[in-house]
Amino acid sequence: MxxxxxxxxxxxxxxxxxxxxxxxxxxxxLKNCSCRPIPKGLLNEMEEKNVTTLHDLQ
Ligand SMILES: [Zn+2]
Known part of the structure; x- marks a missing residue:
């Protein structure tokens, strides 16, 4: 860490x-620092919306 x-x-x-x-x-x-992971709540939301990369947000 x-x-x-x-x-x-x-x-x-x-x-x-x-x-x-x-x-x-x-x-x-994630690319620049490893002090903490992506929060579970946000990960769940990303999963629901099928977002895994910046590209998916567009
Ligand atoms: Zn950090």
């Missing part, structure tokens, strides 16, 4: 983020 502080400084999660914003944030986060 390593935190990429620099990435976090540049990529703040917006307040009241939409589903799309949260997915984008977490997918980018």
């Amino acid at each position: 390593k935190t990429n502080k620099e990435w976090h400084e540049k990529n703040k999660m917006p307040k009241n983020a939409t589903f799309e914003q949260r997915v984008k944030w977490h997918l980018e986060h």
